[in-house]
Amino acid sequence: MSCRRFFSIPVLSVILVMGFVYYVTLFVFIDDWVGLQSSAGKLNALLFSFLASLCLFSLSICVLVDPGRVPASYDPDVEDSGWSNSNATETRKCDKCFAYKPLRTHHCRVCRRCVLKMDHHCLWINNCVGYANYKAFFILVFYATVASIYSTVLLVCCAFKNGDSYAGNVPLKTFIISCGIFMIGLSITLGTLLCWHIYLIAHNMTTIEHYDSKRASWLARKSGQSFRHQFDIGVYKNITSVLGPNMIKWLCPTFTRNPEDAERIRAVDALKQDGGLQELDDSPVSVELGPICGESHFDQVMEEAQKLGESVVIVWMAAWCRKCIYLKPKLEKLAAEFYPRLRFYHVDVNAVPYRLVSRAGVTKMPTIQLWRDGQKQAEVIGGHKAHLVVNEVREMIENDSIS
Numbered sequence: 237m238s239c240r241r242f243f244s245i246p247v248l249s250v251i252l253v254m255g256f257v258y259y260v261t262l263f264v265f266i267d268d269w270v271g272l273q274s275s276a277g278k279l280n281a282l283l284f285s286f287l288a289s290l291c292l293f294s295l296s297i298c299v300l301v302d303p304g305r306v307p308a309s310y311d312p313d314v315e316d317s318g319w320s321n322s323n324a325t326e327t328r329k330c331d332k333c334f335a336y337k338p339l340r341t342h343h344c345r346v347c348r349r350c351v352l353k354m355d356h357h358c359l360w361i362n363n364c365v366g367y368a369n370y371k372a373f374f375i376l377v378f379y380a381t382v383a384s385i386y387s388t389v390l391l392v393c394c395a396f397k398n399g400d401s402y403a404g405n406v407p408l409k410t411f412i413i414s415c416g417i418f419m420i421g422l423s424i425t426l427g428t429l430l431c432w433h434i435y436l437i438a439h440n441m442t443t444i445e446h447y448d449s450k451r452a453s454w455l456a457r458k459s460g461q462s463f464r465h466q467f468d469i470g471v472y473k474n475i476t477s478v479l480g481p482n483m484i485k486w487l488c489p490t491f492t493r494n495p496e497d498a499e500r501i502r503a504v505d506a507l508k509q510d511g512g513l514q515e516l517d518d519s520p521v522s523v524e525l526g527p528i529c530g531e532s533h534f535d536q537v538m539e540e541a542q543k544l545g546e547s548v549v550i551v552w553m554a555a556w557c558r559k560c561i562y563l564k565p566k567l568e569k570l571a572a573e574f575y576p577r578l579r580f581y582h583v584d585v586n587a588v589p590y591r592l593v594s595r596a597g598v599t600k601m602p603t604i605q606l607w608r609d610g611q612k613q614a615e616v617i618g619g620h621k622a623h624l625v626v627n628e629v630r631e632m633i634e635n636d637s638i639s
């Protein structure tokens with residue numbers, strides 16, 4: 237926690253605006269409307285004070301909480317690596333911190349560090365909005381919108397009641413009109429920001445990801461496909477991943493840790509627990525996967541297999557991908573089961589031209605494909621437990637030999 241973040245002009249301005257709105261709402265709008273001593277006045281003042289304190293509380297959390305630091309022990313995880321180019325290793329390493337960064341992590345130039353699930357750097361809270369304070373930020377916008385709409389309504393009630401008495405008092409009339417313009421402007425601004433973040437939460441997107449996905453979405457539309465954001469897991473799940481699983485606590489700004497996200501960061505440890513491989517590990521025989529080092533080599537392999545009327549298994553992997561490294565020896569044992577009538581090859585996607593990877597339609601690591609007559613017949617995407625992947629590959633091979 238850093239209290240120093242409070243001492244910035246924008247943060248102090250926000251607090252000042254909050255104080256001003258609170259003061260005029262209670263001592264001008266409510267007081268001139270029904271009187272602060274009346275029961276209606278007391279009730280409105282109490283409700284508004286409650287809202288204002290929730291705003292202040294949420295603001296404090298946004299400012300004080302660390303938005304999410306990449307753990308020093310973090311190692312590139314591969315559980316759900318959605319890499320899309322041959323420079324995947326580079327893009328997952330920050331070129332400013334020189335450290336690996338998990339998915340959805342971005343480097344903030346203002347904070348001079350990488351921030352987990354970074355949304356944007358917010359001047360008004362003098363902090364990044366990221367993994368740990370996004371919910372507080374959203375809740376702050378929510379309460380601030382409700383409070384400013386509430387204050388505007390009270391102002392309108394007050395102006396209607398005292399319209400005649402204000403007519404003779406020019407300075408007071410000017411002040412009320414200025415307040416009205418300010419409150420309506422504030423309500424519209426905050427309301428728009430709130431709608432924008434509701435949209436982002438419903439799609440499980442960050443502001444950065446929204447701008448990044450614009451091109452992908454345009455390309456998808458152009459080719460007549462519908463675009464779905466990589467982390468979009470359905471509206472309800474998207475909402476609970478930010479606001480927490482308990483609906484009662486949705487409006488509480490304190491952060492609800494999402495076990496899935498934490499799991500992703502600790503994915504390397506999770507891999508170690510990946511059991512159920514004993515039956516395969518017991519088999520002493522394994523056949524090394526033949527390396528394919530380029531497009532012409534790939535064509536040569538295909539041609540030879542075609543001449544012999546054989547199928548070929550191509551394993552697409554990345555040197556940086558732990559899931560791939562983990563899977564490789566299991567596939568070598570599987571290769572032994574089918575040796576020599578079926579050959580297994582592996583391609584390091586970072587070592588071959590991207591053209592070959594895109595020709596094979598590989599988008600995820602690791603991908604295991606079955607090719608015959610120079611055509612891709614079937615594929616298994618191996619993002620899950622290794623023994624299940626091996627079983628699926630075996631099934632794919634057996635289905636192929638039946639047909």
Ligand SMILES: [Zn+2]
Nearest residue numbers: 330333343350
């Ligand atoms: Zn960085």
Ligand SMILES: [Zn+2]
Nearest residue numbers: 344347357364
């Ligand atoms: Zn920042």
